[in-house]
Amino acid sequence: MSRRARLLVFGLGAAGLAVMFAFAVAGMPPFGTSEHLYRDLAVPAALQHRTANVVSSVNFDQRALDTLGEEVILLSSVIGTAALLRPTRGEVRRPTTRGGHVSDSTTLVSYLLLPVTVLIGLDVVAHGHLTPGGGFQGGVVLATAVHLLYLAGRYESLERLRPLTWYVWTEGLSAASFAVIGLVGLAQGSGFLANVAPLGSFQSLLSAGTVPILNVVTGAAVAGGGVVLLAQFFGQAIGTTRPPTRRSTS
Numbered sequence: 001m002s003r004r005a006r007l008l009v010f011g012l013g014a015a016g017l018a019v020m021f022a023f024a025v026a027g028m029p030p031f032g033t034s035e036h037l038y039r040d041l042a043v044p045a046a047l048q049h050r051t052a053n054v055v056s057s058v059n060f061d062q063r064a065l066d067t068l069g070e071e072v073i074l075l076s077s078v079i080g081t082a083a084l085l086r087p088t089r090g091e092v093r094r095p096t097t098r099g100g101h102v103s104d105s106t107t108l109v110s111y112l113l114l115p116v117t118v119l120i121g122l123d124v125v126a127h128g129h130l131t132p133g134g135g136f137q138g139g140v141v142l143a144t145a146v147h148l149l150y151l152a153g154r155y156e157s158l159e160r161l162r163p164l165t166w167y168v169w170t171e172g173l174s175a176a177s178f179a180v181i182g183l184v185g186l187a188q189g190s191g192f193l194a195n196v197a198p199l200g201s202f203q204s205l206l207s208a209g210t211v212p213i214l215n216v217v218t219g220a221a222v223a224g225g226g227v228v229l230l231a232q233f234f235g236q237a238i239g240t241t242r243p244p245t246r247r248s249t250s
Contacts, residue, residue: 050199051208056129059136060214064193067214068182071175071221078171078225078232085232102153110152117145125219129208135215139222146227155238162227171224177217181210 001009029035046057059067121141128134149158185194193210200207 047202049195049209049211050202051211052130052203053128053132053134055132056134056211056215057208059134060129060211060218061195061209064182064214067218068178068193071178071218074222074225075171075175078229081229081232085236102151107152107154110148114145114148117141117148121145121219121223125215126212127205128215128219129211130203130205135218135220136222138215139219140226142219142223143226143230147230150234155234158234162231164228164231167224167227167231169224171221171228174217174221174224178214178221181213181217 029037042058042062043054045062046052046054049057049061051057051061121138121144123138124133124141125135125138128138146162147158149155149161182193185196186192188194188196190196195209195211197209197213198206199209205212
């Protein structure tokens with residue numbers, strides 16, 4: 001595609017986005033008033049489906065299709081990063097070394113915080129429909145917990161703890177499970193990603209229908225994607241090198 005064609009495609013897309021943005025701004029309620037249509041609709045809908053955390057209700061119930069799109073964006077980002085940072089023809093794999101000196105206090109704190117961080121991440125995911133948090137936030141915490149081993153100066157231990165094949169499958173299967181749960185709603189005669197599971201009792205762990213299920217699926221996808229994403233950067237910075245070029249002796 002020529003430069004002129006690319007500019008034309010960009011100009012058409014930007015013009016369309018500008019028109020839609022202008023209509024959206026024109027339809028907004030006046031600034032500084034108590035009128036808030038989205039709040040007045042979202043809160044009753046969350047209470048109707050017994051979801052204490054309204055944000056999770058919006059993400060995984062009222063606008064679950066948008067969240068599925070965000071899952072696809074994350075998956076695409078990981079795939080793109082892996083493609084860009086893959087070893088090139090001039091790079092070779094080098095053995096992992098211990099690296100620089102890490103203080104004993106940093107190593108000790110990292111080891112102590114690793115299980116605590118894992119528990120916090122699991123708690124944030126499991127209670128995302130009840131309290132602030134959810135699958136996205138908890139998944140980031142879980143991915144961070146694994147990499148505390150790197151702060152402890154044990155990159156070789158980190159490589160053993162995160163076999164990338166497991167996390168790649170975890171991310172892919174979790175994203176696919178999100179779509180499958182949506183198809184269950186269609187099979188029961190409702191809409192795609194409709195909340196068709198039993199709603200339970202308000203503010204109980206088994207409540208909110210499909211919201212906690214989608215929270216868990218999203219947490220697994222984000223955790224797997226985060227680990228794979230960081231592994232690409234670590235592999236490029238630590239695990240590959242360029243062999244020295246030989247100068248011709250003529």
